[in-house]
Amino acid sequence: MSRFIPVNRHQQYLLPPSVDEWLPANHLARFLVEVIDQLDLSRLTSRYSGRGSAAHHPSVLLALLVYGYATGVFSSRKIERATYDSVAFRFLSAETHPDHDTLAHFRKTFLGELEDLFVQVLSLAQAMKLVRLGQISLDGTKIKANASKxxxxxxxxxxxxxxxxxxxxxxxxxxxxxxxxxxxxxxxxxxxxxxxxxxxxxxxxxxxxxxxxxxxxxxxxxxxxxxxxxxxxxxxxxxxxxxxxxxxxxxxxxxxxxxxxxLTDEESRIMPSHAGFLQGYNSQAAVDVETMLIVATTVSQQTNDKQQVEPMLAEIEKLPEAWGSPKPCWPTRATSAPATCTPAANSRSNR
CATH class of the missing domain: 1.10.287 (Helix Hairpins)
Known part of the structure; x- marks a missing residue:
């Protein structure tokens, strides 16, 4: 006769449960909390007036948005729902439940400040010796706009x-x-x-x-x-x-x-993608090949990635000198052979 593990969904806890115990030690959500705790969020917190009801802390909202985007959850409504349904989101929100309007308003209000936080994250990675610019890979991906084609x-x-x-x-x-x-x-x-x-x-x-x-x-x-x-x-x-x-x-x-x-989003364009055509944008990313960290990004209305090489190189030029100089890569011959990368001969001007 088969034996089965007993299941009782109405079992009472002897001690209060802890969401912290439900996540693996190396979970991405834990890493995000550790990184965000080291960021300077004063430009965000200073924008809160202190009047009215208590607000959700920017570190919580930032963690929810970053984790959501990193795991493919872009909708503020879905992120709000995940703070009830997902252990990782409940851990990040510390058992609070910011509504979708709060999340969307936070993203729109602090769009400029979030770009500065992106640089802070890369600086932390550089201090931890996780990134030093070497071989950089450029690529683009089509992102759907909040509008129907x-x-x-x-x-x-x-x-x-x-x-x-x-x-x-x-x-x-x-x-x-x-x-x-x-x-x-x-x-x-x-x-x-x-x-x-x-x-x-x-x-x-x-x-x-x-x-x-x-x-x-x-x-x-x-x-x-x-x-x-x-x-x-x-x-x-x-x-x-x-x-x-x-x-x-x-x-x-x-x-x-x-x-x-x-008529909904005038700045978006019809873009070809692997799934057909979508109404959206062409997002570009520069990635350090060794660490797989994104070091620069841009968003374009052009569908062709070839036109984005120079704008991306200009973004890389803005990175701190201390991070190092990317290596120029040249094809070994006019075939599909892999590129041979050599250190820059004269610092950043050779990118």
Whole structure:
């Protein structure tokens, strides 16, 4: 006959339970608490006025956000729920339960200060000899915005909606003229219907104007590329060489029918990702290969990672000199062979 371990979900504790005993000694949540306790949070605590009800300490809110983001929990509502359901989150919150509004407000209010705390964490890692800049790896990942891609409107679709709304406005005006001669109203609030469509037309016009403004930047870059190609070919001719290929064509300017804007998050863009297309941003990270610590980050609206190399190098340049100098890596040959990394010949200028 089989023997089973007895289970009693109503067993009473002889002593008060301790969440601290439920986490392994090397758990990430314990490490976060130890690191955050060493950070200078005075720029955060000084922003609290002391009036009203007692506030959650910034160290608790910071720990919840960092652990949530590190484990793939980005929603403030899910983090709030995890302070009830997850042992690690309950340990970090010390059995308190900050609501999602508190978490979201904390993140928005202290966004600039959190960047400074990021540098403090790296400084602690450097003091513990966990990081010294050597071989740096750059990579990007698409991050979903807090907006649906179905809330995006293309320039072409906006023009169709504008035409449809103008037809509806004319039809309502015609109905209003007919209603003036009728003895009884037909039950439709014509002024309200007209006002609603006029407001929609105004919103669509503003969205179109923003698309045109955004496209102007793209047109300026395309024009610069075109002029550079023309100048390069002209230089070849003056040098007595015949330029290869077809003559460059002037770029087509102005908004295209496919140019989009998202009505919820105007700064986000449609991004290709491994799971298809998403409404979001292109986040870049520079990682120290030996320790796997992130040493620099940026966020871009460009979908192509190739355009982010120079901005990321500029971010690495801002790191303290004491952290060392990254090693430039050059391919051994024009194949898929691994790169050979050598120490920088003359400090940080060679990155």
């Amino acid at each position: 179905h809330k995006a409107l293309s320039h072409g679709h906006i023009e169709k909606l504008e035409a449809q709304l103008r037809e509806e406005v004319q039809a309502l005006l015609q109905k209003a003229a007919e209603a003036d001669g009728a003895e009884e109203p037909d039950g439709i609030d014509l002024p309200e219907e007209l006002a609603r469509r006029q407001d929609r037309l105004k919103a669509l016009a503003e969205a179109k104007a923003k698309i045109v403004e955004r496209v102007a930047e793209r047109d300026a870059r395309a024009q610069q590329d075109y002029e550079a190609k023309v100048a390069r070919r002209e230089g070849q001719r003056q040098a007595g060489k015949k330029p290869r290929g077809q003559e460059p064509k002037p770029p087509e300017t102005g908004p295209k029918a496919s140019d989009q804007i998202n």
